[in-house]
Amino acid sequence: xxxxxxxxxxxxxxxxxxxxxxxxxxxxxxxxxxxxxxxxxxxxxxxxxxxxxxxxxxxxxxxxxxxxxxxxxxxxxxxxxxxxxxxxxxxxxxxxxxxxxxxxxxxxxxxxxxxxxxxxxxxxxxxxxxxxxxxxxxxxxxxxxxxxxxxxxxxxxxxxxxxxxxxxxxxxxxxxxxxxxxxxxxxxxxxxxxxxxxxxxxxxxxxxxxxxxxxxxxxxxxxxxxxxxxxxxxxxxxxxxxxxxxxxxxxxxxxxxxxxxxxxxxxxxxxxxxxxxxxxxxxxxxx
DNA sequence: ACCTCCCTGGCC
DNA sequence: GGCCAGGGAGGT
Numbered sequence: 001x002x003x004x005x006x007x008x009x010x011x012x013x014x015x016x017x018x019x020x021x022x023x024x025x026x027x028x029x030x031x032x033x034x035x036x037x038x039x040x041x042x043x044x045x046x047x048x049x050x051x052x053x054x055x056x057x058x059x060x061x062x063x064x065x066x067x068x069x070x071x072x073x074x075x076x077x078x079x080x081x082x083x084x085x086x087x088x089x090x091x092x093x094x095x096x097x098x099x100x101x102x103x104x105x106x107x108x109x110x111x112x113x114x115x116x117x118x119x120x121x122x123x124x125x126x127x128x129x130x131x132x133x134x135x136x137x138x139x140x141x142x143x144x145x146x147x148x149x150x151x152x153x154x155x156x157x158x159x160x161x162x163x164x165x166x167x168x169x170x171x172x173x174x175x176x177x178x179x180x181x182x183x184x185x186x187x188x189x190x191x192x193x194x195x196x197x198x199x200x201x202x203x204x205x206x207x208x209x210x211x212x213x214x215x216x217x218x219x220x221x222x223x224x225x226x227x228x229x230x231x232x233x234x235x236x237x238x239x240x241x242x243x244x245x246x247x248x249x250x251x252x253x254x255x256x257x258x259x260x261x262x263x264x265x266x267x268x269x270x271x272x273x274x275x276x277x278x279x280x281x282x283x284x285x286x287x
Numbered sequence: 288a289c290c291t292c293c294c295t296g297g298c299c
Numbered sequence: 300g301g302c303c304a305g306g307g308a309g310g311t
Binding site for chain 1: 288289290291293294295296
């Protein structure tokens with residue numbers, strides 16, 4: 001047995017983790033009414049225009065739908081309000097009975113009719129919650145997101161238009177939520193590895209063939225992440241709402257595999273810092 | 288288009 | 300005791 005790999009510290013909820021969370025919550029919460037709301041950490045409300053609004057806006061509303069755009073989870077509430085949750089770096093949502101002890105760093109608790117609680121646990125507090133009217137929502141960063149990488153992945157020609165003339169590294173552009181919404185550091189590295197594209201390449205320098213490969217790679221990477229329930233690292237910062245761990249970590253091809261052999265060409269995967277972010281890639285087969 | 292900051296647990 | 304991880308906002 002090889003020693004267990006030491007994964008880089010943070011789990012990072014990205015599109016597959018948020019979508020897995022959404023799918024797990026949807027059948028439980030949609031159609032149910034919110035009876036009580038507690039916010040234990042004021043920082044969670046830093047994106048709410050008036051902090052006092054959040055609890056009042058949620059209470060007694062019914063959750064009519066649960067959607068996702070990029071990494072944002074949006075519960076549509078009765079009365080035309082949107083409850084927005086972003087998991088940040090270390091956030092996760094939990095379904096729990098009120099009888100079960102709260103975990104440390106449980107910053108928001110939303111209780112539903114019947115007693116079930118949706119709990120937002122976030123040690124590093126990069127996540128947040130907010131309740132917006134339609135007008136307010138139109139002014140948030142949610143309204144400035146690019147197309148969703150899973151549900152609305154643009155055709156190759158649209159990607160070519162979006163990237164034309166861009167000189168920033170393709171990795172940075174994949175992380176730019178205004179270009180494409182949903183990829184974070186793990187899945188950006190995975191997609192570039194699958195596509196065989198060097199993360200440093202200026203975005204505008206990719207030819208049509210490369211863009212086709214990259215588009216397919218994004219699709220395949222997200223589908224694989226979803227299929228395995230997302231990526232839970234050793235710290236288990238990310239877990240599904242029912243407590244299960246995502247299993248994609250065992251299937252990562254680049255991220256976290258420094259000095260290990262590339263699964264495609266055998267060259268060692270290297271780690272370097274690109275735009276202040278860890279980047280794992282293969283010098284042998286990513287060009 | 289780029290850099291800095293926020294925040295905390297885990298590791299050296 | 301200090302450093303590192305990073306999504307997104309804000310500033311330059």
